Amino acid sequence: MNERHYRKLLAWYPRDHRERHEDEMLGVLLAGSGPSGKETVDLLRGALRLHLRRMVGMDGGIDHRDVLAIVSLLGPIVMLAGAATVLDRLVAGSSVWRLSTAILEFPGAPVWAIWGVVAVLSLFRKRRAAAVGAWLGTPAFLAAAVLGYPLFWDSVVVTTGWMLLGVLVAVALTWSPGPARGWELVGGRRIVVLVAAVGTSVVLVMKSLGTYGVLFHPMDITTAQHGPVRMTLWALALAVLATGVVVAGGARTREGRRAALVLSVPVVVSLLMLVLPSNANLLVATAVCTAVPLVALLGSGSLPRRIRLG
Amino acid sequence: MSATTPLREPTFLILTALAARPQHGYGILRDVEEISQGRVSLQAGTLYAALDRLSSDGWVDVDREEVVDGRLRRYYRLTEPGAARLAAEVEKLSAHTRAARQRLRARLTGGTA
Structure with missing residues (x-):
């Protein structure tokens, strides 16, 4: 149940981040005390931050070479x-x-x-x-x-x-x-x-x-x-x-x-x-x-x- | 992130959590809480956004991966540039703290400028 809830939230993350960290993040989230409003807001804010960073190329994750x-x-x-x-x-x-x-x-x-x-x-x-x-x-x-x-x-x-x-x-x-x-x-x-x-x-x-x-x-x-x-x-x-x-x-x-x-x-x-x-x-x-x-x-x-x- | 930009508190605490040994995500969350004596409680969203940035800055790197109970567990470690940046921040904060303590002491002893 919790896993489904978290997977839905993690679906908002950039694809490359999901591929690399989804399973790992899921483990961290499931080890916590369970879903809360604060946690949901934090996850969505994290997803937004990563999308913005990728959009303006601030994350350095681009190989310019x-x-x-x-x-x-x-x-x-x-x-x-x-x-x-x-x-x-x-x-x-x-x-x-x-x-x-x-x-x-x-x-x-x-x-x-x-x-x-x-x-x-x-x-x-x-x-x-x-x-x-x-x-x-x-x-x-x-x-x-x-x-x-x-x-x-x-x-x-x-x-x-x-x-x-x-x-x-x-x-x-x-x-x-x-x-x-x-x-x-x-x-x-x-x-x-x-x-x-x-x-x-x-x-x-x-x-x-x-x-x-x-x-x-x-x-x-x-x-x-x-x-x-x-x-x-x-x-x-x-x-x-x-x-x-x-x-x-x-x-x-x-x-x-x-x-x-x-x-x-x-x-x-x-x-x-x-x-x-x-x-x-x-x-x-x-x-x-x-x-x-x-x-x-x-x-x-x-x-x-x-x-x-x- | 520039070397002169002050580190935000979550960043400082994450780097501190990794200073002594590599840790996995959940371990970092618990350690940050312990280091801050329960004052700062990071959530997974903040942690992974920070790790993404710290990795791209070259301050944090993946140390190893393990599979525990069928789930991937990734350990992160502080890199040399990350350690140097944390040390510089600690030095700066120590200098500020020393100065603040001296000024407060002077105030208590009734000194004026």
Whole structure:
């Protein structure tokens, strides 16, 4: 009788805690003087505390090395979704002459090529080479912005999400057990899912041509400018990408969910840009688009808050 | 939990209960009651929420497991960082207690600042 009562209360505890401690806690509770109101309140408060701790990642029960290992494997693939804008132009310019024009027109193209190489190296579990590529590929966004665009800050803002994810991928490739461990955690099948999601997302963005250049405008203005069809395609592209990273990261494990949050940075930044007012200062827009995802990642325990030396 | 944050009373008592030897959950509850001379009576919910946090902070670890009457009994032990943290807290509390005792004595003997 008492056991059933206690089991009902323990059912409120987080799954991982139940798996590890339910039997043990039951033993402690049954050894006591029997159920009481005070004990019930205490058990429910304990369950709530553990859920909250897990939600904001305060319990330290997340292996950040595994989170980053997943990011090191899947991050470079997600990065390729950003190449959609350039790909669209490259596909349009099919002749060699036009191709070279497109590259001149879009100095970001070689940067995405670097990330393509990083993705392949990562898939082949060449951690160090991929890390070097990622460390080159991230500042290359800035270089491309300086060299290729008259409106430097415009281009910086537009690539904020990719630069931020680029830094996180570079960090993950450098300081985590790397793609080999990531592969152990997610498996080949989920990588295929992510590749399919990124591919679909790229096609959808290409079909919604024109939307991605006008990112920091309120939804009503953007819709008025581009029409509901293009905006729907753009929203679908983000939804497919977000679903892909959640499925590939692994929604069932805490590390997988945290990795998915890290990998969703470009999606979050795209949404932020959409809600930023059209007259937003570009520097402020960049700062907001960088700070909000970082705070969310630190708050959810997706990134380690302390760096342990030695 | 930072090394400078004062330990809450249940945490202090749980670490104290584990200071001399590893104990299982029920043993910790009884010991905490004994250490506090019946003033603090921890319940299982509070104990396991605390153990979850102390384990993740690396202050407490599982020592061994036993099966008694068909039920799992897990023994917890204080780790070196846990012992160091408890010792630091004891040192701080002792210094405060000494200071408080001196001030009270001065007050009783009629001293003024």
